[in-house]
Amino acid sequence: MxxxxxxxxRGPRTSTPGRLLLWIALPILxxxxxxxxxxxxxxxxxxxxxxxxxxxxxxxVAASRLSFDLASMDGQAADILLVGDAAGxxxxxxxxxxxxxxxxxxxxxxxxxxGSGIEQVPNGPATYLAIETGLSQYTQYVSxxxxxxxxxxGQKSGQPPSAALQAYDHASALxxxxxxxxxxxxxxxxxxxxxxxxRPSDDGSATIWHLQLGCALLIAFIxxxxxxxxxxxxxxxxxxxxxxxxxxxxxxxxxxVLLFSALGAAKSSYDxxxxxxxxxxxxxxxxxxxxxxxxxxxxxxxxxxxxxxxQPTSTPAAEQQxxxxxxxxxxxxxxxxxxxxxxxxxxxxxxxLRSLINGGxxxxxxxxxxxxxxxxxxxxxxxxxxxxDLAQVIGVEQQAFAVSTAxxxxxxxxxxxxxxxxxxxxxxxxxxGSAPRLREYR
Numbered sequence: 001m002x003x004x005x006x007x008x009x010r011g012p013r014t015s016t017p018g019r020l021l022l023w024i025a026l027p028i029l030x031x032x033x034x035x036x037x038x039x040x041x042x043x044x045x046x047x048x049x050x051x052x053x054x055x056x057x058x059x060x061v062a063a064s065r066l067s068f069d070l071a072s073m074d075g076q077a078a079d080i081l082l083v084g085d086a087a088g089x090x091x092x093x094x095x096x097x098x099x100x101x102x103x104x105x106x107x108x109x110x111x112x113x114x115g116s117g118i119e120q121v122p123n124g125p126a127t128y129l130a131i132e133t134g135l136s137q138y139t140q141y142v143s144x145x146x147x148x149x150x151x152x153x154g155q156k157s158g159q160p161p162s163a164a165l166q167a168y169d170h171a172s173a174l175x176x177x178x179x180x181x182x183x184x185x186x187x188x189x190x191x192x193x194x195x196x197x198x199r200p201s202d203d204g205s206a207t208i209w210h211l212q213l214g215c216a217l218l219i220a221f222i223x224x225x226x227x228x229x230x231x232x233x234x235x236x237x238x239x240x241x242x243x244x245x246x247x248x249x250x251x252x253x254x255x256x257v258l259l260f261s262a263l264g265a266a267k268s269s270y271d272x273x274x275x276x277x278x279x280x281x282x283x284x285x286x287x288x289x290x291x292x293x294x295x296x297x298x299x300x301x302x303x304x305x306x307x308x309x310x311q312p313t314s315t316p317a318a319e320q321q322x323x324x325x326x327x328x329x330x331x332x333x334x335x336x337x338x339x340x341x342x343x344x345x346x347x348x349x350x351x352x353l354r355s356l357i358n359g360g361x362x363x364x365x366x367x368x369x370x371x372x373x374x375x376x377x378x379x380x381x382x383x384x385x386x387x388x389d390l391a392q393v394i395g396v397e398q399q400a401f402a403v404s405t406a407x408x409x410x411x412x413x414x415x416x417x418x419x420x421x422x423x424x425x426x427x428x429x430x431x432x433g434s435a436p437r438l439r440e441y442r
Contacts (some may be wrong), residue, residue, distance in 0.1 A: 023232055024434045027225040027248075027429055034218035036424035038415065043213055045266060046412040048204040053405030055117065056197035060275050060282045061114040063190040068289035069107035070135070070183050074175055076100035076298030077142045078303055081149055081160040081168055084373050089157065091376035097385070099147070103325045104139065112136070114189065117419045121192040127185050131230065134182030141171035158306035158368035165307055172300065183293070194282065198275050205270045212263055219256040223249055223425075229434070244433030247377050248426055254420050260413055269408030278333060281401055284394045288387065291343070294326045295383050298350055302375060305357050306368040323350065335393055342386035349379040 079096040083089055111132065118124040145160075145167035152161045160168075175182050222365060226249045275282045289379050301319035336339050356371040357364075 010260075019230070020434070022432060023225065023229045027222045027229065028217050028430055030132050030222040030225065031252075031423055031426045031430075034215055034222065035419045037211070037214055037218070038419040042415045042419070043206055043411055045204055045207055045211075046409055046416070048200040049266075049269060049273065049408040050413075051407060052197075052204075052270075052275070053402070053409075056200055056272070057275060057281065057375070057401065059114060059117050060190070060193045060197050061285055062110040063186065063193040064282055064285035064289055066107055066110040066114060066131075066175060067183065067186045067190060067231070068285060068292050069110060070175060070186055071292035072298050073100055073103040073107065073142075074172060074183075075299050076103065077145070077168060077171070078296060078299035079376070080146055081164060082158050083147070083376065084157045084160060089373060091283040091380060093150075094300055095318060098140075104198075107135065116192070117193075117197075120196045121189065122196070124189065124192060127189045127309050130185045131189065133183050133344045134185065138171045138174045141167050141174065141341055143412075145171060149154045156365060156369065157372040158302055159365070160303075160307075161383070162307075163378060165303065190286070191333065194275060201270055201273055202437060205267065208263055208267050208270065212260065214257060215256070215263075219259075221250060222252050222262060226430075233434075241434050244429050247427040248433065251422075251429070254425060255426075259415075262411060265411050269411070272404035273408070279335060279397060281394055281397045283333055284335065284390065284397060287330055287335075288394065289389050290326050290330050291346075291383070291387065291390070294330070294350075295370045295380075297323045297326065298353070298375065298379065301354070302368070305371075320354070335390070339386065339389050339393060342389055346379070346386050349374075349382045353379050381421055 059213060067268050076096045076099045079091055080093050080100070083096065083129055084089050087339070111128075115128055118128045121127070145164045148164035148167060149160045173181070176184075178184055229247050230249075233242055233245075241372060271277075277283060297319045301316050301323070304316045304319060330343065353371055353374050356374060357367045
């Protein structure tokens with residue numbers, strides 16, 4: 001007789017109701033995990049859209065608009081000195097001065113707007129103070145240069161009084177010196193604002209990706225366990241379909257489809273709110289600021305070329321190089337269509353303008369006079385057409401941005417409460433569908 005001394009002892013076996021309870025608990029745990037993941041994330045996603053639309057984007061746009069205003073101001077100041085007392089030009093001192101004042105007022109407005117969130121920008125307060133100080137000093141010296149030029153009589157176009165030119169040259173250096181000028185500080189502030197304010201958008205996009213992955217796995221887990229529960233019940237109780245559990249499976253699949261549709265729409269909204277996109281309002285404003293700087297550089301080049309003995313801080317060669325560098329930068333971010341064509345027309349006019357001062361047989365005074373007339377008529381008209389159309393494109397993109405912000409926020413409103421409803425309904429259906437089978441074991 002074989003003894004049982006070598007038999008392996010067996011642990012206690014789980015009862016059939018115990019195993020059934022485990023199978024029922026698994027989809028319930030999956031529902032709780034998915035629902036809680038959504039309820040703790042959707043609110044943050046919606047809030048981030050509001051932050052990008054109402055705080056981040058206006059801050060970054062203000063920084064790029066500030067760069068535009070500074071460049072445009074300097075261009076208008078140079079034009080005031082270029083025009084002089086010459087008659088018959090398309091530009092007048094009063095017209096340039098009005099635009100200068102308008103740019104100055106907008107620069108103060110944008111600087112104030114940027115200052116409201118400056119603490120979030122790395123080294124923001126110090127950069128802000130440098131811009132504010134530089135702008136104040138710049139306007140003082142420019143005002144002095146304008147006063148001297150206004151007091152002079154019989155001034156030839158392109159050749160202002162030397163004292164006015166010296167005052168403007170000092171002002172322009174305060175604004176345009178690489179690294180330390182107010183314009184360079186404004187560009188650093190723009191980069192800092194762009195980096196700081198892009199975080200909500202980046203965080204939102206990352207959250208959507210994690211939600212899509214997490215919820216896909218959890219919903220798949222819920223559906224699979226529900227199917228396995230139904231199969232197990234059908235084997236034990238010889239019933240092919242449990243209506244309530246079948247309904248739970250179908251509603252979970254429908255919930256998953258709706259969820260991924262909503263997350264896809266939210267992802268599209270975040271993509272539309274990308275502050276660094278090639279057609280974003282921020283990028284277009286930065287492009288507009290760069291072309292304004294090109295136009296100002298063109299005017300400074302004319303002043304330098306017409307006054308070779310003044311020994312300005314900048315030189316015609318330096319201004320030419322700056323114009324070329326800005327041209328290459330704009331070409332990489334230029335919107336297509338009419339705006340691109342108009343920009344090509346403007347740069348072609350600039351090439352012709354520079355060819356007018358060629359050291360030929362005519363005197364420098366005559367060459368400068370012809371160049372200023374061309375600048376204030378043809379070249380400025382081409383730039384104004386381009387700038388106006390680019391401003392219209394910016395306006396269209398700004399409206400689209402506002403629509404995307406509202407659409408993104410509104411699209412997630414129902415998902416602030418829908419996961420709770422789904423959790424309650426799904427758990428209730430699972431329990432109601434399983435309870436009759438559990439009672440049969442009693």
